[in-house]
Structures are given as structure tokens and as C-alpha cells.
Amino acid sequence: MPIAYKMILKEIEDFHSWEFKQSLNIYKSSFPSNETRPVEKVVKMLGEDKDYHLLTATDNNAVVGISLLYAFRSLHIGLLDYMAVHPKYQRRGIGKKLFGFTVQKLRSQIPLAIGLIMEIQKENVPEPYERVIRKDRIRFYRGLGAKLLDGVNYLLPSQNRGKPEEMYLMIVPLTEMHSIPKRSIIRFVDALYSTIYQYENKDLLNAVFHDLPTTIIVRDMVI
Numbered sequence: 330m331p332i333a334y335k336m337i338l339k340e341i342e343d344f345h346s347w348e349f350k351q352s353l354n355i356y357k358s359s360f361p362s363n364e365t366r367p368v369e370k371v372v373k374m375l376g377e378d379k380d381y382h383l384l385t386a387t388d389n390n391a392v393v394g395i396s397l398l399y400a401f402r403s404l405h406i407g408l409l410d411y412m413a414v415h416p417k418y419q420r421r422g423i424g425k426k427l428f429g430f431t432v433q434k435l436r437s438q439i440p441l442a443i444g445l446i447m448e449i450q451k452e453n454v455p456e457p458y459e460r461v462i463r464k465d466r467i468r469f470y471r472g473l474g475a476k477l478l479d480g481v482n483y484l485l486p487s488q489n490r491g492k493p494e495e496m497y498l499m500i501v502p503l504t505e506m507h508s509i510p511k512r513s514i515i516r517f518v519d520a521l522y523s524t525i526y527q528y529e530n531k532d533l534l535n536a537v538f539h540d541l542p543t544t545i546i547v548r549d550m551v552i
């Protein structure tokens with residue numbers, strides 16, 4: 330007989346709750362610390378910025394998945410800052426449901442949102458195992474409708490004073506979209522750097538700007 334399975338999707342607003350504690354554990358355990366922002370910064374931002382949201386999937390009193398959404402209201406766009414499902418619960422459709430819930434939340438915050446963007450690690454790393462993980466992650470997002478912002482050489486500010494990392498910028502369009510003008514991309518990237526990373530030096534923004542085509546094509550990712 331199948332096990333009774335009741336998954337609840339909700340936003341966490343009580344930062345003293347057990348759900349919040351478990352969410353932070355998922356955040357801390359699913360990526361190496363040099364690839365994520367320190368958890369203290371995330372907690373501070375959740376407390377101070379109403380446009381930053383923590384969403385969870387809970388199963389039988391355990392948080393099994395989280396997503397972090399930032400709603401850039403004036404830009405009509407959202408950032409999927411982070412998403413993870415507990416390893417024991419992966420490949421059961423939880424990530425897909427949580428992603429749908431995140432998009433729903435974005436639409437409720439910004440009714441005319443044009444899309445949800447995400448920073449995705451490139452797959453071109455030497456270690457075969459890591460390469461497979463990265464390719465699978467891209468496939469996961471592609472399956473959810475994410476497209477590549479072609480020609481954007483996005484640079485992620487380093488978390489440990491190292492070199493910035495070259496990443497893909499992807500978008501799940503929420504309106505019909507074939508291309509985006511350069512100036513819009515620069516506004517998004519500027520907002521990401523200043524709001525999410527508090528990175529005020531303009532060197533990375535200038536480097537991204539320098540490489541950008543005038544029009545950025547939104548296209549299917551081939552991998």
C-alpha cells in the first residue's frame with residue numbers, strides 16, 4: 330500500500346519556528362559554503378527585506394525542500410536565489426511543485442512580472458561527477474521552462490574574496506519573450522549585485538556590460 334503522503338507548500342514568516350530552523354539546515358547542507366552566501370546574511374535579509382521570501386515544502390512535519398525568492402518590483406522580475414530538496418526526497422516531484430509555488434508567489438507579488446531569473450553554474454568543469462550534477466541541474470530547470478539568456482557572460486561575485494565565477498543567466502518567461510534589450514539585462518545584473526550580494530564595486534558590472542550583445546536572445550538551452 331502506498332505510504333500516506335501529504336506535502337504542504339508554504340511561506341515561512343516566523344523566524345523562530347522549527348520550519349525556519351530546518352530550512353536553514355537544508356540551505357547549509359546542500360551546497361559547499363564557498364558557493365553560497367553565508368546563512369547569517371540570508372537570515373538578516375529575510376528579516377529586513379519584505380521582497381525576500383522563504384518558501385518550503387513540508388512532509389509529515391519535516392521540511393524537505395526550500396526556495397528563496399527575491400521580487401524586484403520596479404524591474405518586474407524575480408530571482409530564484411536558491412532552491413534545494415533534501416537528498417532523500419529528490420526525484421519525487423517536490424522540486425517541480427516548489428518551483429511552481431515559487432512562480433505563483435512571484436505572480437502574487439508582481440502581477441505583471443515578466444519572468445523568474447536564475448544564476449546557473451556552467452557545466453564545463455573537469456571533474457566528471459560534478460559535471461553530471463551541473464548538467465542534470467540545467468536539465469531540471471529546462472524541464473520547468475527555463476531558457477538561456479544567450480550571450481550574457483554573467484559573473485557571480487565571489488563569496489570568499491576569490492575570482493568571480495562565470496555563470497549562465499536563465500529565465501523562466503512569464504510573458505511571451507524572444508529577446509531582451511541590453512539595458513534591461515544590465516539593470517537586472519546591477520540589481521542582483523547591489524541587493525543580493527551588496528557588491529558595490531562596478532568592475533563586474535562593467536565587464537558583463539562590455540561583453541553583451543545589443544539584443545539578448547532568449548533561447549532553449551542545448552545540453
Ligand SMILES: CC(C)(COP(=O)(O)OP(=O)(O)OC[C@H]1O[C@@H](n2cnc3c(N)ncnc32)[C@H](O)[C@@H]1OP(=O)(O)O)[C@@H](O)C(=O)NCCC(=O)NCCS
Nearest residue numbers: 359411412413414419420421422423424425465468469472
Ligand atoms: C535540483 C533539485 C532542486 C531538483 O529537485 P527534485 O525534487 O529532485 O526534482 P523533481 O523530482 O521535482 O524533478 C522535476 C523534473 O526534473 C527532472 N530531474 C530532477 N532531478 C534531475 C536530475 N538530477 N537529473 C535529471 N533530471 C532531473 C525529473 O526527472 C523531473 O522530470 P519529469 O517531470 O519529466 O519527471 C534537487 O535535485 C536539489 O536540491 N539538488 C541540490 C541543490 C541544487 O542543485 N539546487 C539548484 C540550484 S540553486
